Amino acid sequence: MLSFYRGPYFKDYFNQPTRAEIGTMVAILEIGALIASLSVGRIGDMIGRRRTILYGSCIFFVGGALQTFANGMPMMIMGRIIAGLGVGALSTIVPVYQSEISPPHNRGKLACIEFTGNVSGYAASVWVDYFCSYIPSDYAWRVPLLLQCFMGVLLGMGSLIICESPRWLLDNDHDEEGIVVIANLYGGGDIHNDKARQEYREIKMNVLLQRQEGERTYYEMFRKYYKRLFIAMSAQALAQLNGINVISYYAPLVFESAGWVGRNAILMTGFNGITYLLSTIPPWYLVDKWGRRKILMSGAIAMIFSLSAISYFIFIDIRATPVLTVLFVMIYNASFGASWGPIPWLYPPEILPLSIRAKGASLSTAANWLFNYIVGELTPILQEWIKWRLYLVHAFFCAVSFVLVYFLYPETANVRLEDMDQLFGDATTAMPTPAQHAEVESLMSARSPVPSLDIRRAPGHFSADNAIPGLDINPPQGQDIKGPPEDETPKREGMGGWISRMANPRRKSSKGGNEETGSYRRLGQNDD
Numbered sequence: 315m316l317s318f319y320r321g322p323y324f325k326d327y328f329n330q331p332t333r334a335e336i337g338t339m340v341a342i343l344e345i346g347a348l349i350a351s352l353s354v355g356r357i358g359d360m361i362g363r364r365r366t367i368l369y370g371s372c373i374f375f376v377g378g379a380l381q382t383f384a385n386g387m388p389m390m391i392m393g394r395i396i397a398g399l400g401v402g403a404l405s406t407i408v409p410v411y412q413s414e415i416s417p418p419h420n421r422g423k424l425a426c427i428e429f430t431g432n433v434s435g436y437a438a439s440v441w442v443d444y445f446c447s448y449i450p451s452d453y454a455w456r457v458p459l460l461l462q463c464f465m466g467v468l469l470g471m472g473s474l475i476i477c478e479s480p481r482w483l484l485d486n487d488h489d490e491e492g493i494v495v496i497a498n499l500y501g502g503g504d505i506h507n508d509k510a511r512q513e514y515r516e517i518k519m520n521v522l523l524q525r526q527e528g529e530r531t532y533y534e535m536f537r538k539y540y541k542r543l544f545i546a547m548s549a550q551a552l553a554q555l556n557g558i559n560v561i562s563y564y565a566p567l568v569f570e571s572a573g574w575v576g577r578n579a580i581l582m583t584g585f586n587g588i589t590y591l592l593s594t595i596p597p598w599y600l601v602d603k604w605g606r607r608k609i610l611m612s613g614a615i616a617m618i619f620s621l622s623a624i625s626y627f628i629f630i631d632i633r634a635t636p637v638l639t640v641l642f643v644m645i646y647n648a649s650f651g652a653s654w655g656p657i658p659w660l661y662p663p664e665i666l667p668l669s670i671r672a673k674g675a676s677l678s679t680a681a682n683w684l685f686n687y688i689v690g691e692l693t694p695i696l697q698e699w700i701k702w703r704l705y706l707v708h709a710f711f712c713a714v715s716f717v718l719v720y721f722l723y724p725e726t727a728n729v730r731l732e733d734m735d736q737l738f739g740d741a742t743t744a745m746p747t748p749a750q751h752a753e754v755e756s757l758m759s760a761r762s763p764v765p766s767l768d769i770r771r772a773p774g775h776f777s778a779d780n781a782i783p784g785l786d787i788n789p790p791q792g793q794d795i796k797g798p799p800e801d802e803t804p805k806r807e808g809m810g811g812w813i814s815r816m817a818n819p820r821r822k823s824s825k826g827g828n829e830e831t832g833s834y835r836r837l838g839q840n841d842d
Contacts, residue, residue: 321447324455328387333694335387341690342391346377346398347405347683354403355676362486363411363479366403371470374400378463382456398683400466405659406679410672413663414479415499418730422601422660429656430594435465436562437587444580481668481731484514485521492517493789505789514789520732524669535670542738543674545723546662550682552715553658556617557708558650559689561586561643568624568643573636582640586647593648597656605727606657607719613653614716618709620646625705654715658682664726665734 325331331339350370358366377397384390409425416424442461446454480499483492493505493514501510536543561568565583574582601609623642627635666674696704724737 321454323450323452327452327455328390331387333698337691337694339387339391339394341687343394343398343401344683344687344690346395346400347402348398348680348687350399350402351406351676351679351683353676354406355673357403358407358410358672358676359482362482363407363414364473364476366407367411367476368470368473370400370403370407371466371473372400373397373403375463375466375470376400378459378466382459382463397462402679402683404469405682406676407672409659409679410663410675411479413660413731414481414671415477417500418728419602421664422606422727423598425660426594426597426601426656429659430591430598433587433591433594433651433655437584437591440565440580440584440587444577444584447577447580480514481517481521484517485668489518489790511789516730516732520668524667530669530673532673535673539667539670539674539738539740541722541740542665543677546665546674546678547681548718549658549661549723550678551685552711552718553654554682554685554689555708555711556614556650556654556715557621557646557689557705557711558655559686560693560704560708561647561650562590565643569636569640574640586640586644589644590647590651593651594655597652601657601660602727605725606661607723607725609653610657610719610723611716613649614712614719616649617646617654617712618716620649621705621709621712625702625709628702628705661723661726664729664731665724665738667735668731 350373354366354370361369374397377393377395377400380393380396381390382393384393408428412425412428413421439458439461442458446457448454449457477495477498478488478491480492480495483489483495493510496514496517497503497505497507497510499510500513501507504510565586566579569579569582597609620642624639624646627638627642662678663671663675693704696707700707726734726737729737
C-alpha cells in the first residue's frame, strides 16, 4: 500500500493526507489483526484449523472489497480493519496447521516454503503498484487493492480441498477421520502401514496424557509453559523490532531519503522485493540441517551490519549515497528473509504442546501484530524527527535478538512435536507413575525405564493392553474405513506424493479404483 499512496490520484482523492494520517491508514490493519489473533486460538480449537482458514479468507475478501471501493477515509479505514481481522486469523492458524501436518524432518523446510509464498505476494504487489502508477486515474490505486480480493478467493477455495489437521481430529475424538488423514500423510494412503499406525498411537498417547493436566486455561498455560510462551512471543516481537517494516512498508520513503524520487523510489522497491524473495529460498535447504539457532544468530549479525551502513551513508550524504543505500537495503532484506522472516513463524507452533498450541500461537501472533502496529505508526514520524538514527535503533534490537537466541532459544530441528516436552523439561501430568522422570523418559526416549509405558516399540510388539491401564491408543478398526490390502506395499513417492495425498485424500488408486478397490475418503470432513 505504501507504494501507491505516493501517487497524485491517491493523494487528491483523500485530500492530501499527512504522513501521520498515512501511517494510521497503513498501521490500522494491524489493530484488526491483533484483535483476531487474540481470539482465533479458541476458535481454531473449537471448529478446527481448516474451517478457520476458510472463514478467515472470507473476512479478508470483504475487507479488500471495502478498500477497493472506498469513497473516503472512513470506508478505507473500515476496510483495513476488517481485512486485518482476516489477516490476523490466517497468520495465526496457518502456521499451526502447517506444523501439525508436517513430518519432523521436513517441518522447517515446509514452513520456509510457506514464508516464500508470503514474500512472493509482497514482491508481486510492489511491481503491480509500479505498473499501475502509469494509469492516469483512480484505478492506479484501486486495481492493486482489488487484486488482494482474488488472493482471498484462491485461499478460501484451497481450504475446501485440504485435509483437517490429524492432531486436531484426534484431540477432538474424531479417531476414524484422524487415522485416514494420518495414513494419507505418512502411510501412502494405507491405514495398515506401520509408520502411520505408530504415528497415530504417539499422537493419541500425547493427547490423552495432556488431558490429565486438567483445564486448558490461559492461567494454566502461563503457569506451566511460561518459558515456551516467552520464546514464542519474543521471536515474533523481535521480528518486527528488527526493522523489517521500515523497509517493507516504507521502502519508498527510505529510498526517497537516500535521493530516489517519485516513481524511481517504487522501482527500487520492486528490485528490493526480488532480492527479498530470492533470499527466502536458501532456508528451504538449511533450516533442517543447520538448525534454527544458527540461522537466527547469523541473520542478526548481518542485519546489524547492513542497518548501521544504511544509517551511516544517509548521514554523510555523499554522491554515492543513493546507490549504497539501495545495496545495503537489499543486503538487509536478504538477511531478514533468510532468517528472522520465516523462523519466528515456524518456532511458536512447533515448541507449544497440542493442548495450548492454538492459544499460544494466537498470543505470539498477537505480539507480532502489536509491534507491527507500533512500528508502522511510529516509522513515518521518526523518519522526520531522528532521520538516519532510526536505523541504529533497529540495529540495537538486532543485537538484543542475537543475545536472546544464544542464551534462551533451544534447537528444535528434527524434533517431533510430541518430543518437545523433554526438550524443555516442563511436561507435567496427573497420570500415576513411579516418578515424573520415568514417565517422561517412557514417552520420549528410545528405551523406556518403565517398559509398560514405552510407546516406541516395534509396531508388531505393541498392544494397548500392556500400555497405561485405561488408555486405548490403537487406531480404529471400524468397517467404515476401507483401504488397500495389508500386503500391498505403498510406493515411495517423495515430497511431491506426500503433498498430493494431503491435498487430495480421495484420489483413486493406480488401478482406477474407488472405495471398494482401495482408495480412501475423508469421513465427515466436507462442509455441507
